[in-house]
Amino acid sequence: MNAFTKWVEIISDFLWGLPIIILLIGGGMFLTIRLKFFQFRYMPHIFRQTFGKIMSKGSGDGTLTPFQATTSALASTMGAANIVGVPVAIALGGPGAIFWMWVVALIGIGTKYSEVVLGIKYREKNAAGNYVGGPMYYIKKGLGWKKIAYIFAFALMxxxxxxxxxxxxxxxxxxxxxxxxxPIITGIFVAILVGLISFGGIKAIGRVTERLIPSMVVIYILTALIIIGFHVDAVPAAFGLIFTHAFQPISAAGGFAGAGVAAAIRWGLARGLYSNEAGIGTAPIAHAAAVNSHPAKQGFWGVFEVVVDTLIVCTMTALVILTTGVWKVIDADNAANMVTEAYSTVFGASLGGIIISVVLFLFVITTIVVIIYYGEKQAEFLFGPNFSIVIRxxxxxxxxxxxxxxxxxVWKFLDLLLAIVVIPNVIAVLFLSGQVRDITNDYFTNLYPTEKKQKKKS
Incomplete structure (x- = not known):
């Protein structure tokens, strides 16, 4: 068993090195170019259609409101990684890693948007009358790759x-x-809580995430802004470190061991790729349930996800760490404690620890609820609706x-299984990118002018 797991680790490390980074970055750049840099050209419009319509119930067919579907998708990306992953990136790649995190997020928008659009295009109704979709459907129906669709679904399950x-x-x-x-008390409590929500189906999940995710994000951002406000004089220097050391090595200081440009790029790209899950294929599973009048409109909510998760929340974490200076004091082995230590500089050790623990707890609860839903949909796709209850x-x-x-x-298989999920999904999205382009052109040719006229009237 030890030899087998060792080989699993070797294969996983190889796949999550250059192969998947090249696939995700290269794929994101290809989609961005093919979609004519829409995320930059139409960002104000995308914000009006998302941030400006958070309370809208949407129009068209679907099970959840567009915002409920988005918060359900966000629940799987907004997790411990936003609080723990960013300090690890800074500890190993230096402040410059944050710049490359932003870059990969902007590129990843093209991938996330494309996944969501395809998820809507190829969704279908299940036996319960709910809309279901995701990579397994657009791989099977859009490309006719049935075996690949089954491999994707089984690996994700x-x-x-x-x-x-x-x-x-x-x-x-x-x-x-x-x-x-x-731990046993925590495990039982979490299991009961997750079970109560999960057995309510996608509508219950949507209602829970619609309330919890915005609350968690607002609490975290407000408390982070308080800390940054107490260290406001250090903000310009923090941004200076981010931009300077994205292109220049940074020397060791205190507990920080120093980092070269290659390390900044490597850890920035990794953090950006992992935090918003662009290319993993989970988001379209949640978005497929949305009430929707045009696939591109729901695709804009995929853009919203990346902006909130990486460009806002991860940036808040980075600024908290850099402005308080904890990144110079705490070494890489203990990087996960940086945010708690930064919070303690303003709120005290006790209250700071409580805030982070509560936020982490809520993040993890919503993450587990949503990823279980993702797993159930794979079981349903493979073996029918009855087996989805068994797997739940x-x-x-x-x-x-x-x-x-x-x-x-079992945990050691996590990265390998994720690689088996990512590779066919991104390849499928690239093969179907012509359809995404046509859907996008249709929206901006036929619907966008109408939206502009309505904006002018209002």
Whole structure:
């Protein structure tokens, strides 16, 4: 078993090195060019259609409002990585990593938008009358690659099992360290809470995420702004570090070991790619349920996701770390504690720890709820609606097992399974990009002029 898991790690490390980075960055650039840089040309319009219509119920067919579908998708991207992943990137790549995080987010918008558009185009109604969709549908129906669609679905179904355990363990470990709470108690509580929400179906998930995600984001951003406000004099220097050391090495200082430009690029790209999940193919599964009158309109909500997750929340985390100076004091091995330490400079160790623990707890709860839904949809696609209930129960059991740190050998398959999910999805999106281009052209040729006239009248 040790030899086998070692080979799994070697293959995973190889795939998540240059191959997937080239695929995601190259694919994102190809889509951005093919879509004529729409995310830059029409960003004000996209913001009006998303930030400006958060309370809109949308028009057309669907199960969830556009915003509910978006918050459901955001729930799987907004997690511990936004709070823990950014400091790790800074610790290993220096402040310049944040610049490259922004770059890859702007490029990734093309990928996320394309996934969502295809998710809407190829969605269908299931036996319960709800809209379902995602890569497995556009790979099967759009390209006729049935076997690849089944491989994608099976890999994602298993990946959710491993991911659920990891997420559960992260919150159990955090609460045990902060409050001395037993992991078994945390695991049972989370399992019950997730079970209650999950058995309500996608509508219940949409209602929960619609309330929790905005609240969590607002609380985190407001508390982060308070910390940045207390260190406002350091803000210009923080931005100076980000832009300067994106192109110049930075020397060691205190607990920081120093970093070259290559490290800044590597960790910035990794953080950007992992934080918004552009290319992973999970977002269109949630967005496929949205009430929608045109695929491009829901695609704009995919753009909204990247902006909120990476360009806003991850940037807030970076500024909290850089303005307080904790990145110079805490070494890379303990980088995950940087945000808590930064919060303690203003709120004190006790209150700062509580704020971060609560935010992390809510992030993890919503993440688990949504990824379980993703896993269920794969089971439904592969084996029918009855098996989706069986897999849901297995996922809920995995929450308790993960909280206790059990079956850790399963966790080692996480990156490999994710690679098996990402590669066929991105390749399929690239093959179907002509359809995305046509849908986008249709929107900006026929609907956009009308939207502009309505804006002028108002």
């Amino acid at each position: 298993l990946e959710v099992m491993a991911s659920t355990m990891v997420q559960s363990n992260s919150i159990a470990t955090t609460l045990e360290g902060s409050f001395g709470l037993s 129960i297995a996922y809920i059991a995995a929450i308790i097992i993960g909280a206790l740190g059990g079956l850790q050998f």
